[in-house]
Amino acid sequence: MASAALAVLLVAASLASLLQQTAADGLRGDVNKTTPAGLNLLSLASSAGGCSAADGAQMSKLGSGNADGTFPKYLAVCGKQSYNIFFGFNSGKFLSCVERDTGISSSCAQCFVSSAKYGADNCKWSCFFGSWCGSSCLNCVASANQETAACAGVPVPSAATCR
Numbered sequence: 001m002a003s004a005a006l007a008v009l010l011v012a013a014s015l016a017s018l019l020q021q022t023a024a025d026g027l028r029g030d031v032n033k034t035t036p037a038g039l040n041l042l043s044l045a046s047s048a049g050g051c052s053a054a055d056g057a058q059m060s061k062l063g064s065g066n067a068d069g070t071f072p073k074y075l076a077v078c079g080k081q082s083y084n085i086f087f088g089f090n091s092g093k094f095l096s097c098v099e100r101d102t103g104i105s106s107s108c109a110q111c112f113v114s115s116a117k118y119g120a121d122n123c124k125w126s127c128f129f130g131s132w133c134g135s136s137c138l139n140c141v142a143s144a145n146q147e148t149a150a151c152a153g154v155p156v157p158s159a160a161t162c163r
Contacts, residue, residue: 049153056154072159111151
């Protein structure tokens with residue numbers, strides 16, 4: 001019985017180490033890095049639910065909407081700061097900003113990269129040069145929200161239309 005518990009702890013520690021490396025890779029912008037064994041760490045983190053209960057509580061505390069201080073507004077500000085018209089979207093800068101400004105973990109912040117990148121790649125006119133909370137921007141990025149919610153594994157505050 002004790003050896004089974006030890007084995008579970010070792011597996012958990014190994015997974016934690018892999019997820020920590022994934023977070024470090026994400027901060028450097030290496031979000032699709034694979035291990036020497038070919039395991040995609042981002043997929044592993046995503047399938048396990050990237051956000052903890054504490055992350056869920058923090059996001060809930062910030063809340064939904066579009067006002068300053070809400071979770072969606074923090075994501076929008078970080079997304080805009082992480083986009084450069086000449087160089088495109090910087091995933092590492094986005095991750096750092098989201099972690100710092102919202103207080104969620106790196107593995108949780110990683111779940112929002114694909115949606116932000118999708119917005120930068122496909123919705124820049126309506127989101128970056130228009131209004132991030134306008135209906136045209138929110139409708140454009142809506143298709144990426146399901147993947148984000150699945151990765152998070154906890155309820156994610158939603159943006160409210162401002163126009």
